Amino acid sequence: MTSVIRTDQLGMKYGSRWALSECTLDIPAGHVVGLVGPNGAGKTTLLNLAVGQMAPTSGGIEVLGSRPAARPEQLAKVGFVAQETPTYAALTVAEHLTLGARLNPGWDQAVALGRIRQLGLDPAQKAGQLSGGQRAQLALTLGIAKRPELLILDEPVAALDPLARREFLQSLMEAVAEHEFSVLMSSHLVSDLERVCDYLVMLVESRVRVAGEVEELLATHHLLSGARRDAPPAGVRVVSASHTDRQTTLLVRADTPVRDPEWTVSQVSLEDIVLAYMSQPTMEVHA
Numbered sequence: 001m002t003s004v005i006r007t008d009q010l011g012m013k014y015g016s017r018w019a020l021s022e023c024t025l026d027i028p029a030g031h032v033v034g035l036v037g038p039n040g041a042g043k044t045t046l047l048n049l050a051v052g053q054m055a056p057t058s059g060g061i062e063v064l065g066s067r068p069a070a071r072p073e074q075l076a077k078v079g080f081v082a083q084e085t086p087t088y089a090a091l092t093v094a095e096h097l098t099l100g101a102r103l104n105p106g107w108d109q110a111v112a113l114g115r116i117r118q119l120g121l122d123p124a125q126k127a128g129q130l131s132g133g134q135r136a137q138l139a140l141t142l143g144i145a146k147r148p149e150l151l152i153l154d155e156p157v158a159a160l161d162p163l164a165r166r167e168f169l170q171s172l173m174e175a176v177a178e179h180e181f182s183v184l185m186s187s188h189l190v191s192d193l194e195r196v197c198d199y200l201v202m203l204v205e206s207r208v209r210v211a212g213e214v215e216e217l218l219a220t221h222h223l224l225s226g227a228r229r230d231a232p233p234a235g236v237r238v239v240s241a242s243h244t245d246r247q248t249t250l251l252v253r254a255d256t257p258v259r260d261p262e263w264t265v266s267q268v269s270l271e272d273i274v275l276a277y278m279s280q281p282t283m284e285v286h287a
C-alpha cells in the first residue's frame with residue numbers, strides 16, 4: 001500500500017534538545033490522520049519536517065514517496081495550512097485565490113470559488129477583516145483548491161469556537177469525500193479528532209507513543225476494573241493504572257479479548273486512550 005508519510009528513526013534537535021527523536025512511522029494513504037500530544041511533544045516539528053521547511057538532524061522522512069519539498073512536483077502534491085491559519089491581512093479573499101492560482105500548478109479555481117460562495121465570504125473583503133473562523137476557512141479553501149494528495153494542517157481549529165470548529169471540520173470532511181486526498185492534522189481537541197480521524201499518531205516527549213488505525217486502537221484497548229490488586233491479567237500491556245483502597249482500574253492494550261472473570265471489561269473512547277498514554281509517558285509492559 002502507498003505511504004503518505006514514512007519516517008525512519010527521524011530526529012530533530014534544536015541546540016542540545018531533541019524536539020523529535022527515534023520517530024518511525026509508516027502512514028498509509030487514504031486516511032484522515034490525527035496527530036496528538038501535549039504541548040511541546042514535537043507535533044509542529046514533525047509537520048514542518050514533512051513539508052520540508054527544515055531538514056532532520058537524524059534519520060529519514062519520505063512524503064508521498066520522495067524527500068519533502070525535493071522537487072516542484074512533490075511540492076504541488078502537498079498542501080499545508082500552518083499553525084494560526086496564515087492569510088495576508090491586506091489582501092482580499094479574491095486576491096488570495098489569484099495568488100493561489102499563480103503559485104499552484106494544479107489550482108482548481110472552480111473548487112475555490114464554489115467554497116467561497118458556499119461559505120458566504122465576500123470576495124472583496126480583506127482577510128484582516130474576517131473573523132477567525134472565516135480566516136481558517138479561507139486558509140482551508142487555499143489548501144483544498146491546490147488539489148493536493150496530502151493536506152497537512154497544524155492545529156487548524158485551535159482558535160475557533162465550537163460551532164466554527166464543527167463547520168471547519170465538516171467542510172474538511174466534505175472535501176475529503178469529494179476529492180479523496182489524505183489528511184494529517186494536529187490538534188489538542190481529541191473529541192474533534194475522534195469525529196473525523198480514522199488514524200491516530202500520538203507523540204509524547206518527542207517520541208511516538210502510539211500509532212495506528214482508530215478502529216484497531218479502539219478494538220485493542222479496554223478498561224478493566226476489579227478488586228484492588230497489583231498484578232494485571234495475563235497477556236495485556238498496562239497503559240495506565242489507578243487504585244483506590246478497594247478497587248483497581250486499568251487501561252490496557254490486549255490483542256485478544258480479555259476473558260478473566262476477576263475483571264470487568266468496558267469499552268474505551270479515543271479520548272480515554274489518548275489521556276491514558278499522556279498521563280503515563282513511560283508505559284510498563286507486562287507479558
Ligand SMILES: Nc1ncnc2c1ncn2[C@@H]1O[C@H](COP(=O)(O)OP(=O)(O)OP(=O)(O)O)[C@@H](O)[C@H]1O
Nearest residue numbers: 014015018019037038039040041042043044045046
Ligand atoms: N525554533 C525552535 N528553537 C528551539 N526549540 C524549539 C523550536 N521549535 C520548537 N522547539 C522546541 O521543540 C519542542 C517541540 O516543539 P513543537 O512546537 O514541535 O511541539 P508541539 O507538539 O507542536 O507543541 P504545541 O502543542 O505546544 O504546539 C519543544 O520543546 C519546543 O520548545
